[in-house]
Amino acid sequence: MMSENSINEAIQKAAQKIVEAKAIVITAGAGMGVDSGLHIYRTQNDFLDSHPVARELNLSLPDLSNVNLFQTNPHLAWGFYGQRWQMYRKALPHAGYQIALEFCISKRKRKGKGDQYFVFTSNVDGHFLSAGFNPSRVVEAHGTIACMQCLDISKSKEVWAVPSKTKIKVNKQTMLAQDPLPMGPPGSEHPTLARPALRFYNDKDWIDDPFKKKEEEMEAFVSKIKSKMQPFVVLEIGAGDRDPRIRVRSLGESLAKENDLCTLIRINTNSEDVAVPNPEKNIAIQLPALLALVRLEAKLKTSSLLNAN
Structure with a gap:
């Protein structure tokens, strides 16, 4: 169990990394929907x-x-x-979705370019789309x-x-x-x-063409960031590793492992699931999704981080 001091330090560090990032990849599992009543x-x-x-x-x-x-x-x-x-x-998307969207939009505003984010989620509830995320930037890995x-x-x-x-x-x-x-x-x-x-269990007939195309576009997006040697963050929210079909955790960990300029920020309430590889580089926040995002937003608003870039 993380202490309150450890959580505060993690929030501070994560907020700094979000500001420094030129792009954001959000990876989300079932824990993201708990605060929506799911x-x-x-x-x-x-x-x-x-x-x-x-x-x-x-x-x-x-x-x-x-x-x-x-x-x-x-x-x-x-x-x-x-x-x-x-x-x-x-069920309605909780306020954390809008906060996460603002993190993403801030990258577009700063550079005056197109969206500099992607979402990769195992959730099938469609809440990222309902919250206003660009449909072309949301990969619903198990369909919807x-x-x-x-x-x-x-x-x-x-x-x-x-x-x-x-x-x-x-x-x-x-x-x-x-x-x-x-x-x-x-x-x-x-x-x-x-x-x-x-995508069900034992499912050979799921038509994944629309979803696979978006995943390929996300991979191209990440490759472009890496080629430019730009810092970016993977904001992983509420992803467990008990279901072998879910690649949310492995995606975030592999991106952070392959790239010195990538920081994994892992939000999870479970003490086992929240542990991160290479904790000197990556960040664990043991809080529910909504609370963690609210505290990250508050840290960005009340500190000088807003003017860091």
């Missing part, structure tokens, strides 16, 4: 406590987040994701619950935004979605069963 599941019991029907059915998160379920029991699959979709639509695709990709490989009038009615007692289930693509004469455009 759940984070560290254990199976955490998940089951939030989904009592799943407990009754003896189903785990991997069981319900498996593309095979859409094939064998589409009403249950859409019941689970219908609830999640409704939850994400109701705001989009759909066909379950049978031999029918179509189109990825479409969930129509605004879409309603997924779910029986809360059984967690089964009611008919009609989502179909698509829109406008098709022969629509077929749809699924969220997310």
Whole structure:
């Protein structure tokens, strides 16, 4: 557990690095959404406590987040994701998103150029886009619950935004979605069963072309920064390492390891997850996402750092 003095020192150091940076790469995991009221599941019991029907059915998160379920029991699959979709639509991005966006925009204002940031997130809630981040600068590594695709990709490989009038009615007692289930693509004469455009467990049919293209653009952006020998920061927020699908942590660590001019700023509440490699160079802040961002903003506003560049 970090002491308050250690956290203050880390906030000061991180604020300085943000000011000095010519660009920012934000990497975010599930912990970023906690202050928006979204759940984070560290254990199976955490998940089951939030989904009592799943407990009754003896189903785990991997069981319900498996593309095979859409094939064998589409009403249950859409019941689970219908609830999640409704939850994400109701939740609003917390104030930390706007603070992080201001950090990013400050780089554009300072140089009078285009956006000097990228976001790489494993979250599927779409909150970075809702908060006003440039869509062309947000890599949603696992897709987004705001989009759909066909379950049978031999029918179509189109990825479409969930129509605004879409309603997924779910029986809360059984967690089964009611008919009609989502179909698509829109406008098709022969629509077929749809699924969220997310990367599930055991998923070979996720259409990742739109997301992969943005990731390639992010890699080109980082390469350009490195070629110019410019300092930049990786602001990693709320990323754990328990899910092997999530590359948020490895991305930040690899960038910091490969580049002397890159500083990793890691924000996490968990004492194990917050530890950083090479702590003389990189910075750990053991706080919730929103609180850490608020304190960073306050440090920038109340110190001479604002005029450092």
